[in-house]
Amino acid sequence: MKQVNIIVKRTPKIFSNNIMLKINFQKIALILLPILILTGNSVKAQKAPEFSNKILPDNKTYFYFVADRFEYYSKEGTNPLVWDVQGYYGKDYNKFWFKAEGEALTSEKEGEMEFQGLYSRPVTSYFDVQAGLRYDVAYNSITSNSRAFAVLGLQGLAPYLFEVDGSIAVSEDGDLSGSFEGELDLLMTQRLIIQPRLATSVAVQKVEDFGVGSGLNNIQLGLRLRYEIKREFAPYLGISWNRKLSETADLAKLEGADVSVFGVVAGVRLWY
């Protein structure tokens, strides 16, 4: 029977001397080694590469695309297709950011949409400042209008985990406007997620061609329940309420359009 208790033998005192000897040996070996290598056939192993900070993929360029909303909007009257997509191409500190949002009817010629191309740069741990151009188009079977903007915005993750995107824009005619969007993911389960969403816009000047009045334009409230089959692919169902406000509401009334629209949405959230 072996002694069970003593697993480790005490190191004899001489051992520490051995360590000293070992180190000396190591030093000698180190001196000898380059000589060995030089005389051997692997001479090239001797010189190491110059210092470089470009040896890792830590400054890689990524492409990201997300269709946050891509849905069919079922409401009273016509039922448009609605989209809200964005993405980027770039590195940690410099990105080209693109956004497209709009709605259009599939049955007849009517729709409105906007496109943005922005330079995006992180300014805090959670926020990017974005600057660039926006192009709006509104059309129906009779007319078509478009206008361009210069945009400055802030997008990121706010305290309490709200995904927010706010921007101010100056049109080619000098009209000043602003918009804000915020959404929050609430986990029912690991894959079933409720997403409340709020969007609003405000304008300083009235721009009748686009049905924009001065002051607060509208408020959009949505609630979507999605199921992440994969992280990248999540079908959803939800409700969406869009209320035009103040002068914008008046303009809508004049055109005979609805001021308040409520409907059901069905769509898919996907990203790449």
Place this chain on the structure above:
Amino acid sequence: MKKEEKNTKKISRRAFFRYTASIGAVVGMSTILPAYAFAGFGERDVLEPKGADNILDLTISEIPINIDGKTSTAIGINGSVPGPLIRLKEGEDVLLRVKNELKEDTSIHWHGIILPFQMDGVPGVSFDGIKPGETFEYRFPVTQNGTYWYHSHSKLQEQLGHYGPMIIEPKDNDPVEYDREYPVLLSDWTFESPYDVMNNMKKMDGYYNYQKRTFGEFFKDVSEDGFVSAFKNYTSFARMRMSPTDLADVTGATYTYLMNGRGPESNWNALFKKGERIRLRFINGSAGSTFDVRIPGLKMTVVQADGQNIEPVSIEEFRIGIAETYDVIVEPKEEKAFTIFAESLDRSGFARGTLAPNEGMAAAVPVLRPRPTRTMKDMGMNMSDMKMDGMKMDNMEKKDNAMEGMDNGNTDHNMMGMSGMNSDPVKHGPDRHGVGAAAIADNQYNRLNEPGIGLGKDGRKVLVYNDLKSLEPNIDERKPEREVELHLTGNMERYMWSFDGKEFNEVKGPIEFTQDERLRLILVNDTMMEHPIHLHGMWMELENENGIYNPRKHTLLIQPAQRISALVTPRDKGRWAFHCHILYHMEMGMFRVVQVSDKNGGIY
């Protein structure tokens, strides 16, 4: 008679395994596992240097792999994952020839081995890497002993199986007595491309986290802790934009956890005879997983950490960070099976094997414990004035502090002659490390007596860093002449990882050490996740108040909001890698080069 029968059976089974393995190699299919993964290792399973020049040949190539019945392609060494067990002897000069049969560059880094820096195997730092079709000759004197490992330092090859165990026999008598030994190499495997894994994490925070807090858990917490307390906890994390379930970036959602290359279903077997003393040499060769290891029914005695003998510590469980090694002795007194259970830190899965008197046996496999959640202490909050934390949060919005270089703003911290542990917590300096750091640890804790998140509360004795005491004294008894402080920083939302908020591509040059100087390396974890920090080419003598018996480590697992210090004497000149051993963190920029020069600035 009975005994003899058993032996024949064992041999024939071994022969059978060898047979199947060679068939597999010929047909190019099925499981290619190193022999020791089947049945422990005898002489034939071990690769030892041969001939007068102590030559050992390794070939890196793509191989088919079978993990619990599912097939894929891996990068193997001499045709297996993990690679062969390399067995060297202290005191010999070895020539390790590594042939690259891949279509891309490769490399082998000998983890924890003290050697000339050109032999360290880090492409772009110590050498140019090994081109396809080329053979690189690693020559070095073996000056140490213990349990180590080796792995690729190129791209994400390590995640694809490019790693193996390495044992160096001591020149003198081994102070550890044992009858039998096994390497237990823990690792993680994904059937996804690791490059996709990296992209997924870059594009979505918490991509692999399927253990986030939900409504259901909220209601459960309300019923347990009351509404006010639960609501406060949930909202304070949300306000800070932090997830209390950030435990691991890559999880069991994509990982299969392996023990010596085998998945939990395939049950790696290690044999013993009753009364034997078995030495299990645990190595964590994962790309992204920290493990909590226990063997229900057996006490473990830790005798070695990172290849260095320590005073034996009797424990029931230990946490092993990526790249760390722990040797434990177990002495089963009964002829029965014991499960070697290695739970991933986030409890999303486990690796498992069986220690048994006969092959093919299995013991009960424990259920995974519930995943823990991060605390305010992990976020660097001061536990004594928790109620005021609302005010501190606002600081997070402060604009970037453009302070250059090292963080030396800690006025609490006395430069000379103290262990760096006297004040706890230590306050963070004014540098908030820029956008690459989601947060900082306002209060930095010692934590050397804490086993880590999710451990120590179920009655088991768990190893802590304070338990580690070197068996042999460190030779350099000098006090440190200077301090180098580095902060571990990251931004989970942007998936940026760095030291002092600077990704490697943002730093201008190496961190300068002078040969044979004595310095104190202070590491502060400003993130809320564990990081295993590895310094190549020299030992870190962890300052855990054991004086000249401070344990020597090549990798330090640093807890959230922990402030840890180690004494270093850089003996070997050259350029050495210094990085987080979570593969994806390293690739994202949590990497630096330490340059050790002589007084004249030379590194050769």
